[in-house]
Amino acid sequence: MTRQRIRRILEAALILGAFSICFGVVSGARAQTELLNVSYDPTRELYRAINAAFIEEWQKKTGQKITIRQSHGGSGAQARTVIDGLNADVLTLALAGDIDAVAERSQKLPLNWQTRLPQNSSPYTSTIVFLVRKGNPKAINDWGDLAKPGVQIITPNPKTSGGARWNYLAAWAWAEKAYNKDDAKVRDYMGTVLKNVPVLDTGARGSTTTFTQRGIGDVLLSWENEAFLALAEFGADKFDIVVPSLSILAEPPVALIDANVDAKGTRAVAQAYLEFLYTPQAQAIIAKNFYRPRNVEAAAKEDLARFPKVDLITIDAFGGWAKAQKDHFADGGSFDQLYKPAR
Amino acid sequence: MADPTTPVYRTDTALRDGFWIRALLLTLALAFLTLFLFLPLLSVFVEASRKGYAAFAEAVTEPDALSAIRLTLLVAAIAVPFNVVVGIAAAWAIAKFEFRGKSLLISFIDLPFSVSPVISGLVFVLLFGAQGFLGPWLKANNIEIIFALPGLVLATVFVTFPFVARELIPHMQALGSTDEEAALTLGASPWRTFFTITLPNVKWSLFYGVLLCNARAMGEFGAVTVVSGRIRGLTTTMPLHVEILYNEYNSVAAFAVASLLAGLALVTLTLKTYLEWHYADAIAATKRH
Structure with missing residues (x-):
């Protein structure tokens, strides 16, 4: 045999090997029933706990062993990925507007998706609070303090993050109340607040690490659950939670993506998964992970005691998500008009 | 003066x-x-190593980490040989032949270096995404490209494409084609000339190109993050897994996986240095400096 022959045979073997590994991996991953939950940034710990409980529950009920895959990122960015074709079975995003966008652009689920499950398809709620450095050295006690000169505010980008949009609307709602709906003054206030933001991360978790681990900023506008988690992770001696006089009721909704579950044949298990979120067992897990449960009787008392009383407005004050999205976050909306990155 | x-x-x-x-x-x-x-x-x-060896071992052997390691090696195992074959072909054509549009081809080879990796990822989303150019056809035929292994490989191939060709072109050009001409006049077939003259002559540049290509293929973050869909344990390569762990406040595990990546880079470097030292004479001979 000549050298070339041997070389060619070796090459062929190498390519064949690579291909067989490739197909082995792909087909191996497909053997089991698999759900893909595409979620927003701060729900990592919540769904880890929920998934473990549901997998056990489902096996008890049907004898079927399933795997649940998670993908996390900024809510808007995740919606974009699903629109671009990520094969999600269920979407659990930060706000209805993002699932609306998926329904409109991909047509993989009906536009009335939010009426299909109880309570606006939101099995848990949360709100927006402030996380400040221990002792609150900059004396940030309410939304008005965010416009003070020299205060550095950390919040994610409303274009990609759902939490950031709740932050933005909560601030807006406070300003409308404080300035008696004087539009010029509200805009002036929002512009000043945005000037105090040195960096816009793409997702809530990115902002939390910027604030807690990189030590940037005086105040983090944060999901309540995310603020509690930061306290639990880093110790209550590092940060304080400040509850503003007014905040917004954040309803992170969940939805089944019909076209994907039908193509994959996972409709039954995906539907059961979403319904499981409303069961007392899941509601208790939800409260334990710092989200406000819908069913307070199911939650442990000590978990409930952690949630402060806050005056909450709802998204209806902005005419629903479709209108809020158009007025504030779409191209040319109020955010685009008011946000000018500091140079 | x-x-x-x-x-x-x-x-x-x-x-x-x-x-x-x-x-x-x-x-x-x-x-x-x-x-x-x-x-x-x-x-x-x-x-x-802050929390000791046990924490380190657990971080790199938990299923998601193992799958990230497997995926990273698999992507590199497909992307690198592909780029070697195409890189050699391109370098050979450019260095040994004269043709129209040669400088244009060289510029195209350099394109991935000058394009931001995010763009490199986005072009594939635009091309293969559900809303993209080929998306509906792929969907109809049940072919998954982005948010799956093929997309990761494509993005990696795109980003690492220039490494092999860029190493080979100047070396091949410096060598000229006199050796090949001699072989051909002595009656060797073009294939034989290529495998016994051209390839051995540039093996050190090729090797260096492969090492660089491999290091980048395993470490690529920007382009891969765009096409990955971030499905934990399925489409997250090691760099993406590091970011996920870091974002979960799990910095020990994040740095454990990161140290594996850094370790791979160090092995690459050591290998290169060792071979350069061991075969210094051979390298000098083929490089003819």
Whole structure:
């Protein structure tokens, strides 16, 4: 045999090997029933706990062993990925507007998706609070303090993050109340607040690490659950939670993506998964992970005691998500008009 | 001043003056290296071992980490050989033949270097995404490209494409084609000429190109993050897994996986240095410097 022959045979073997590994991996991953939950940034710990409980529950009920895959990122960015074709079975995003966008652009689920499950398809709620450095050295006690000169505010980008949009609307709602709906003054206030933001991360978790681990900023506008988690992770001696006089009721909704579950044949298990979120067992897990449960009787008392009383407005004050999205976050909306990155 | 015929003592003065400058430059370079290279690298390993060996071992052997490692190696195992074959073909064509549009081809090979990796990822989303150019057809035929292995491989191939060709082209050009011409006139077939003359002549550049290509293929973050869909344990390569762990406040695990990546880079470097040292004569001979 000549050298070339041997070389060619070796090459062929190498390519064949690579291909067989490739197909082995792909087909191996497909053997089991698999759900893909595409979620927003701060729900990592919540769904880890929920998934473990549901997998056990489902096996008890049907004898079927399933795997649940998670993908996390900024809510808007995740919606974009699903629109671009990520094969999600269920979407659990930060706000209805993002699932609306998926329904409109991909047509993989009906536009009335939010009426299909109880309570606006939101099995848990949360709100927006402030996380400040221990002792609150900059004396940030309410939304008005965010416009003070020299205060550095950390919040994610409303274009990609759902939490950031709740932050933005909560601030807006406070300003409308404080300035008696004087539009010029509200805009002036929002512009000043945005000037105090040195960096816009793409997702809530990115902002939390910027604030807690990189030590940037005086105040983090944060999901309540995310603020509690930061306290639990880093110790209550590092940060304080400040509850503003007014905040917004954040309803992170969940939805089944019909076209994907039908193509994959996972409709039954995906539907059961979403319904499981409303069961007392899941509601208790939800409260334990710092989200406000819908069913307070199911939650442990000590978990409930952690949630402060806050005056909450709802998204209806902005005419629903479709209108809020158009007025504030779409191209040319109020955010685009008011946000000018500091140079 | 710089007259080539100047007396010896002037060169001597220049050398003596040079001492302080040399010392200063050397200190600066070393300080810079320590600050920007050794310390960060060291901190990766220190951070990884902060909670002891058990935590480290657990972080790199849990199922998601293992699948990230497997995926990274698999992507590199497909992307690197592909780029080697295409890179050799491109370099060979450019160095040994004259044709129209040659400089245009060279520019195209360099394109991935000049394009931001995010864009490299986005072009594939635009092309293969559900809303993209080929998306509906792929969907109809049940072919998954982005948010799956093929997309990761495509993005990696795109980003690492220039490494092999870029190493080979100048070397092949410097060698010229006289050896090949001799072989051909002596009656060797074009394939035989290629495998016994051209390829062995450039094997060190090729090897170096492969190492660089491999290092980048395993470490690529930007392009891969766009096409990955971030499905934990399924489409997350090691760099993406590091980011996920870091974002979950799990910095020990994040740095443990990061130290594996850094370790792979160090192995690559050591391998290269060792071979360069071991085969210094052979390298010098083929490079004909």
